[in-house]
Amino acid sequence: MKNKSPNQIRPFFSIALYSLIALFRNRATVFFGFAFPLIFISVFGLLGSNGTSITIGVPDGRGSGPIYQALSRIEAVSIKKGSEKDLKEQLSQGRLAGVLVIDKNNSPSLFISQANPQQAAAVISMTSGVVDKLNLKLANVTNPVIKLDIEEVSGRKFSFIDFFLPGMIGFALLTTSITSTSFGLIFLKKTLVLKRIFATPTKGLTILLGQGASRMVMVLLQTLVIVLVGVFVFKFTLVHGLFTLTQVLILSVIGLLSFLGFGLFVAGIANDENTAAPVANLFVLPQFLVAGTFFPIDALPSWIQPVVSLLPLSFFNTAIRKITVEGLSIDHLVPQFIGLAVWAVIAYILASRTFRWE
Amino acid sequence: MKGTRTIIQVENLTKNYEDLVAVDNISFEVREGEVFGLLGPNGAGKTTTLEIIETLRKPTSGKVIVDGLDIEHDSWKVKSSIGVQLQDSGFYPDLTLVELLKMFAGLYQVEIGDPIEILKKFSLEEKNKSYWQKLSGGQRQRFSLATTLIHNPKIIFLDEPTTGLDPQARVNLWEEIRKIHAEGRTIILTTHYMQEAEELCDRVAIMDQGKIIEIGTPHDLIEELLATGFKRKREVKKATLEDVFLQLTGKHLREE
Known part of the structure; x- marks a missing residue:
């Protein structure tokens, strides 16, 4: 070769x-x-790291009651404290999704702003969900007529x-x-x-x-x-x-x-x-x-x-x-x-x- | 030591580049154990001739036999048996000298033992951890020579080994070349310094415009010229300016 x-x-x-x-x-x-x-x-x-969470302002000294408890347990919600005036200003700048004021009679008022409409919509549905649940519970309804089944698909x-x-x-x-x-x-x-x-x-x-x-x-x-x-x-x-x-x-x-x-x-x-x-x-x-x-x-x-x-x-x-x-x-x-x-x-x-x- | 056996035979070698004739039908032979010089101005075809013999370029026509091997049919065996120092060859700039020696040992598939011993031969042992890019011009040429000899070849090609070196580095490299020659190796070198050719070469071929116009020993060529009645314009002194320079600054190497 x-x-x-x-x-x-x-x-x-x-x-x-x-x-x-x-x-x-x-x-x-x-x-x-x-x-x-x-x-x-x-x-x-x-x-x-916290891309999808929404922040709700709760004025100082009002952080109690069943509505507050229920909301703060939701993972995607973080609570921000401060004076009512400061929180409302941040809300108008779109830095908060909403401000929740609960008066002495446990009657909630939710303030929203159009500065951040998507967050506003999210906070409305979340808060009203919590309020509805509480209403049913207070009215002793244990078996509501319509019940939503939620199943989680992805385990990760x-x-x-x-x-x-x-x-x-x-x-x-x-x-x-x-x-x-x-x-x-x-x-x-x-x-x-x-x-x-x-x-x-x-x-x-x-x-x-x-x-x-x-x-x-x-x-x-x-x-x-x-x-x-x-x-x-x-x-x-x-x-x-x-x-x-x-x-x-x-x-x-x-x-x-x-x-x-x-x-x-x-x-x-x-x-x-x-x-x-x-x-x-x-x-x-x-x-x-x-x-x-x-x-x-x-x-x-x-x-x-x-x-x-x-x-x-x-x-x-x-x-x-x-x-x-x-x-x-x-x-x-x-x-x-x-x-x-x-x-x-x-x-x-x-x-x-x-x-x-x- | 100088035999009469022909170790390199070049016959009717021609190399054309498009419309340029770089090497024009040259023939010469190199004898075993001699230092053979290819002299000529820039562009004379010296490097092209050398690189064809080294199998780096293909000839347009002609025949070259190196130590019994045809460069076209046995190019791999030729590559393994010759040592090559290119005119401007480079090395990986980010490798140390020891790493480069080991790499070349791998490329030539030889065992080299302790690389420091090789560096010592070329006064580079202190540079063993230096990167190639940090070496001075003279150190680079000496290192290049070390890689040329790594596989112990009996034929060595040196293309303008001392171009660009200061006088000390040049004198030092001449010493290295004499040592390599004394080990019995055949050396083919190109240069355009006539003093270098006179110092080192047993025989020289003078090339111009792709042709070899004269071959002989430096002594014979000078005698031939004198025989024609040639006289230098000025009488030659017993020393040159380079001698003065080396006398004043010493022959020891300067490490830039």
């Missing part, structure tokens, strides 16, 4: 290991892969972080696969590191696979760190515990394999670091903004939803939320995998047409 290339296993591990060490010493990679998602999670995790409690954190995993994955990979390759090409490696008995494919492997380790660590910080600091819900975590990690690797093609493509069409930045951002930023990172795709205008839901990051974000929110395993994500696979094929074809070693 002529011109047989030497075994590439050791060169592969050399490239993978030392690329990984270099990646971790690169401030931009560590910032966008770890710090940036965690900062976002901290900010939004705190913002979203979700908060904003449960929606937001998976989006951050998607973002970290996207920047590591596209921005960091394209910058890394262009840099190695420009500084002739690749040329020096080509003078050794190492194949081009080995270099690419080694680079890919280092990104894979990086992405697994990113996902793991984001999930663990989420679980221990922000009460992120792992529906089936370790099983869900494993599914998320597997999905991250699948996402990386799909997005890496775009990283190679950007490295192929950009000649230097200066053109790589805008080209990489062209792939990363629009997806970051619309593909379900900050808000569900359903919240977009309906005419744009079909387009947005076909973006690579949308497939990934939908898939990861099916795992973390709905508790599905990855074998239920076939449509998303087909979407990611189609994008991967497009990306690798484009990359193979444009990528040059020199």
